[in-house]
Structures are given as structure tokens and as C-alpha cells.
Amino acid sequence: MNAPTTSLPGGTRALGDSTVTRFGYxxxxxAGPWVMGPPADHDEALAVLREAVDLxxxxxxxxxxxxxxxxxxxxxxxxxxxxxxxxxxxxxxANRDTRGGWPPARRPEDLRKQVQENLQRLGVxxxxxxxxxxxxxxxxxxxxLAEAFGTLVELQREGLIRHLGxxxxxEEQVAEARTIAPIVCVQNMYNLAHRHDDDLxxxxxxxxIAYVPFFPLGGFTPLQSETLSKVxxxxxxxxxSVALAWLLxxxxxxxxxxxxxxxxxxxxxxxxxGLVLSDDxxxxxxxxxx
Ligand SMILES: NC(=O)c1ccc[n+]([C@@H]2O[C@H](COP(=O)([O-])OP(=O)(O)OC[C@H]3O[C@@H](n4cnc5c(N)ncnc54)[C@H](OP(=O)(O)O)[C@@H]3O)[C@@H](O)[C@H]2O)c1
Numbered sequence: 001m002n003a004p005t006t007s008l009p010g011g012t013r014a015l016g017d018s019t020v021t022r023f024g025y026x027x028x029x030x031a032g033p034w035v036m037g038p039p040a041d042h043d044e045a046l047a048v049l050r051e052a053v054d055l056x057x058x059x060x061x062x063x064x065x066x067x068x069x070x071x072x073x074x075x076x077x078x079x080x081x082x083x084x085x086x087x088x089x090x091x092x093x094a095n096r097d098t099r100g101g102w103p104p105a106r107r108p109e110d111l112r113k114q115v116q117e118n119l120q121r122l123g124v125x126x127x128x129x130x131x132x133x134x135x136x137x138x139x140x141x142x143x144x145l146a147e148a149f150g151t152l153v154e155l156q157r158e159g160l161i162r163h164l165g166x167x168x169x170x171e172e173q174v175a176e177a178r179t180i181a182p183i184v185c186v187q188n189m190y191n192l193a194h195r196h197d198d199d200l201x202x203x204x205x206x207x208x209i210a211y212v213p214f215f216p217l218g219g220f221t222p223l224q225s226e227t228l229s230k231v232x233x234x235x236x237x238x239x240x241s242v243a244l245a246w247l248l249x250x251x252x253x254x255x256x257x258x259x260x261x262x263x264x265x266x267x268x269x270x271x272x273x274g275l276v277l278s279d280d281x282x283x284x285x286x287x288x289x290x
Pocket of ligand 1 (some may be wrong): 026030174187213217219222257266268
């Protein structure tokens with residue numbers, strides 16, 4: 001599985017034994033409102049996925065909890081049989097309830113079921129990457145992940161998972177996971193305005209582990225900042241473009257998975273992320289989250 005060259009902004013980077021484009025795609029926004037139910041426009045959802053791959057993106061992030069199940073079903077419908085270069089990352093550790101909540105589901109039997117369901121819905125025999133999602137909708141919570149992560153390690157040894165990662169975690173949980181088995185990435189909330197993980201990103205970069213920021217554009221509440229708007233206006237770019245370009249320049253171990261349900265936004269984000277920010281631009285933008 002290789003993506004040796006790309007014209008996408010950020011180029012490529014190793015993720016486990018694969019090479020992926022640093023500009024990836026997060027599929028969560030393809031489900032209905034608040035990530036529940038089907039998309040408003042089924043054909044456009046399929047078009048976004050196909051366009052992402054046609055434009056050269058080789059890293060897609062998903063979960064069976066999106067919809068639930070809807071996002072994985074769309075990915076399979078749009079892209080199966082998958083191109084050899086495509087790397088699909090999924091995550092386990094939560095279910096959905098009827099009110100759209102994300103109740104944790106991390107007992108060994110829950111995780112085994114979720115891995116089996118991801119395999120089945122995506123239509124693959126081995127999952128490229130499974131992130132163990134800890135914490136809750138408010139963010140990471142302290143506590144041991146050993147039992148849950150150990151179950152994923154067993155599933156990896158059984159040949160159902162190629163790579164492991166952790167998500168929505170504290171730095172202590174990252175360290176704990178790494179005492180149990182190698183991880184290829186950490187997926188946490190991070191963007192221009194939420195920089196809690198600055199030190200973690202640098203520590204992971206030193207150890208050649210990828211960091212995959214979720215909500216790179218602010219998620220359900222798009223990033224809003226006077227400074228961001230000012231820098232964007234000066235550069236003749238959109239605030240979204242500047243936010244993505246800043247992430248790509250923040251550290252080489254950052255892999256982007258911005259979400260969108262629109263082919264127009266997908267193309268706009270790819271073009272925008274290629275913006276080159278000067279040291280002065282970066283210094284000004286750094287004042288937002290500090
Ligand atoms: N591990 C976890 O716990 C966790 C949690 C949340 C998310 N994730 C992953 O992270 C990925 C990224 O997060 P996200 O999709 O929630 O948030 P995001 O990438 O920060 O933002 C997506 C939002 O920005 C809008 N948007 C995108 N491009 C735009 C543009 N050019 N102009 C205007 N609006 C634009 C989208 O609306 P449109 O659809 O209208 O473009 C969507 O509402 C998800 O897809 C998911 O795979 C993981």
C-alpha cells in the first residue's frame with residue numbers, strides 16, 4: 001500500500017507500514033445532522049468520497065458510530081473495491097443512543113463486536129487502523145485504558161487489525177498504551193484555538209508517531225477569531241484555508257482529516273491548505289490559542 005508522490009498539500013507521510021497523503025478526509029459529516037441518520041443528499045455524499053479519492057487522498061477516517069453505520073455503508077458503496085493505496089482508519093469504544101449520545105462501549109465483548117461490524121460494513125478482511133476512543137463527548141478523561149487496549153492488541157494478533165491508535169486521550173493514556181503495544185497515531189481534538197496537545201504533538205513527532213487532529217476546522221462550531229479573519233483577509237484566503245495551512249505547517253507528523261459533506265468545500269479545502277504562511281503569519285496565528 002503506497003502513495004509515493006502526491007500533488008496534495010503537505011505531501012505524504014508514513015502511517016505504520018503504509019504511506020498516506022497528509023491531506024486526508026474525515027467522513028463523519030457525511031451522516032445526517034449531529035451524525036445521526038442518513039445524509040440529506042445521498043448522491044452528494046457518494047460524490048464527496050469518490051472525489052476525495054480521485055483527487056489523490058489516500059487516508060479516510062471513519063467509525064461505525066457515525067450514523068450509526070451510515071458512514072461506513074457510504075464508504076463501501078462509493079469506493080469498494082478499494083484502491084490499493086487507500087488507507088481507512090476507523091475507531092471503536094462508543095455506541096450511539098437514541099438521543100444521539102455517544103455512550104462508552106469498551107468491554108472486551110463490545111470492542112470485539114465493533115471490530116467485527118467495521119470489517120463487515122466496510123467489506124474488508126483486515127482493518128488498516130483501529131483507534132481506541134476513550135473519554136467522552138466533553139473530551140479525554142483520566143483512567144487506565146489497559147483492558148480495552150489489550151483487547152484490540154488481541155484482535156491485532158488474530159489478524160483482524162493492522163495498526164493501532166488511540167483517540168480522545170490524555171498524555172498519560174498515550175504513554176500507557178505504548179507500554180502495551182506500538183501505536184501509529186493519536187487522534188485528539190486540536191486546532192488553531194484548542195492547543196492543549198502542543199507538547200504531546202512534539203513528543204510524538206520525536207518518536208515518529210502521527211498526530212491526527214479532529215475538529216481541525218472547529219467541528220460543529222466553525223473556528224471564529226478576529227485574528228484568523230484578519231490574517232485570512234490579508235492573504236486573500238478564507239479562514240478555513242488558513243486554519244488548515246497552519247496545521248500542515250505546525251508539525252510534519254500532523255495528518256489532516258477535515259470533514260465536509262460538500263464536493264465544493266472539499267476542493268476549496270485542498271486548494272486552501274496549500275497556502276504558504278510566513279513566520280510572521282504563524283506568529284500572529286499562534287496568539288489565538290495561547
Ligand atoms: N476521535 C474522535 O472522537 C472524533 C471526534 C470528532 C471527529 N472525528 C473525526 O475528525 C474528522 C474531522 O472533524 P469534523 O468533520 O467533525 O470537523 P471539522 O473538519 O473541524 O469541520 C467540519 C465542518 O466544517 C465545515 N466545512 C468544511 N469545509 C468548509 C469550507 N471550506 N467552508 C465552510 N465550511 C466548511 C463542514 O460543513 P460542510 O459539510 O457544509 O462542508 C463541517 O460542518 C471527522 O470527520 C471525524 O472523522 C473524530
